[in-house]
Every structure is written in C-alpha cells, then in structure tokens.
Amino acid sequence: MSLRIGTIAPNFKIETTNGTIDFHEWAKGSWTFFFSHPADYTPVCTTEMGRTAQLAPEFAKRNVKPLGLSTDTVEEHMGWIKDVNETQNTVLEFPIVADKEKKVSELYDMIHPDEDSNAAIRSVYIIDPDMKIRLTMTYPMTVGRNFSEILRVIDALQTTDKDEVACPADWQPGQSVIIRPSVSDEDAKVKFPQGWETLRPYLRLTDLDK
Known part of the structure; x- marks a missing residue:
C-alpha cells in the first residue's frame, strides 16, 4: 500500500502507554501528528519526545493530537517516559504506540532496512480530521526533527483549508x-x-x- 498525500491513513488497533486505541476512533475530529522514533532510551529520541510534550499547549490550540511510536514495549515506554520527563523538564502525557511486532511500522512504511531492519526511522505523518494524510516527512536516525517546521506546516495546512x-x-x-x-x-x-x-x-x- 502506497501512503501518499490525500490518501486515507490506515487504521489500526494497538496497545499504547495510554491503553489500547483504535486509531481512527481515537483521532476522530482532530488533526494528528503521528511520528515514529527508533528506540527508547536513546538520546535524540529523548529530546524529541520531550519537545513534543513541552509543546502540548501549542498542539492543543491547533486541535492536534500527538501520537508517538517505536518498536519497544509498553513497559519499556513507561520506564523511558520517566527519563524523558526528568531530563527534558516536562510531563509527557500523549500516547506512545508499542509496536513490538512492527505491524504498524510496516503498514506506515516506517522500517527502512538499509537504515535499520528492526527499528523505525523518524517518520512524520500529519493527518487531518477526515483521516487524510496531508504531509509526510522522513528524517534519518541521527537527525532530530524541526518542531517549528511541524507547527508551521500545520498552521499552513489549516490556513489553506479555511x-x-x-x-x-x-x-x-x-x-x-x-x-x-x-x-x-x-x-x-x-x-x-x-x-x-x-x-x-x-x-x-x-x-x-x-
């Protein structure tokens, strides 16, 4: 399945740090910032998770729900969140998908074997309330995302829709x-x-x- 701008984001049901979610039901009526990271307890990912948590008010005022993902377990996520909160001086509340079986990662083409066959790269999907994919971005494992650009493009999409x-x-x-x-x-x-x-x-x- 090719995930392109304008296509419907595939649905899935999976365990997260906030319990089991049905993606389409969970995201209903909101924009979604769906992003993957390679692994828990890694440095760049820790800063990205922290920055997403710090920007919670900015996402909320744009009616955007962040949703993280890696191929770690819920238990690993929960332990790592404590590190994120402590080192990034924040409180992480958004859900992180536990994709141990890589089902969602493969569904969303987040596994790039030439980079790593077992971990998701830094993919970004901006998905609108109609569940249409509106933007995709892919970052290498060694480079953290630009969150100013993520907020900017959400503002731009919402402006051009209006x-x-x-x-x-x-x-x-x-x-x-x-x-x-x-x-x-x-x-x-x-x-x-x-x-x-x-x-x-x-x-x-x-x-x-x-």
Whole structure:
C-alpha cells in the first residue's frame, strides 16, 4: 500500500502507554501528528519526545493530537517516559504506540532496512480530521526533527483549508498568502475584499488579517 498525500491513513488497533486505541476512533475530529522514533532510551529520541510534550499547549490550540511510536514495549515506554520527563523538564502525557511486532511500522512504511531492519526511522505523518494524510516527512536516525517546521506546516495546512489560498516559501502565520491561480480576479474581489498585490498574473499576494 502506497501512503501518499490525500490518501486515507490506515487504521489500526494497538496497545499504547495510554491503553489500547483504535486509531481512527481515537483521532476522530482532530488533526494528528503521528511520528515514529527508533528506540527508547536513546538520546535524540529523548529530546524529541520531550519537545513534543513541552509543546502540548501549542498542539492543543491547533486541535492536534500527538501520537508517538517505536518498536519497544509498553513497559519499556513507561520506564523511558520517566527519563524523558526528568531530563527534558516536562510531563509527557500523549500516547506512545508499542509496536513490538512492527505491524504498524510496516503498514506506515516506517522500517527502512538499509537504515535499520528492526527499528523505525523518524517518520512524520500529519493527518487531518477526515483521516487524510496531508504531509509526510522522513528524517534519518541521527537527525532530530524541526518542531517549528511541524507547527508551521500545520498552521499552513489549516490556513489553506479555511481560505482559498496557498502559502509561499518560509511562510509564517500573519504573513501574506497567495491567492490560488484557480480563483479569478472577479471571484477574488468577493473572497478577498481587502484586496491584493499583483506581482504577476499568476502571483497575487493578500493579507488575511486585514
């Protein structure tokens, strides 16, 4: 199965640190930041889990549920969470999937044999409330994720879902957005009464906050 942008994220039922979850039921009505890590009690993963926990208010205000995963057991996860909380000065409350049999990892193509045949790489899936995959990112085992980018892309996706716009390179919330080429100038006058700046016929910038 090929997991591409726009496809439905596969469902699964599995044990986590917060009990058994049915993924689609658990995620219902929310966005999901689903991410895998290679192993518990490893340095980069510890910082990533800690950063996710620290950003809990930021995820919550965007209606996003974080969900971690590795091929360790629930018992190993629970012990490691104590280390995460202590070393990263946080309280980790989101669930971590215990994928010992690698069923979910393989379902989501998180096992890359040339990197490691037994551990998941650092995969990211941003999944919307309709359970559609909206973004994928893959990091090597030695490089931690950029959480500012993860929040930025969630903001961008939610903005482009709300308004018929696109977000330019390096866009941040509050900055100008692009009116999509599919929107005629006539329709744009109705959708964007604040007006816009035309740099090219195909490049029209507008400020949503005006």
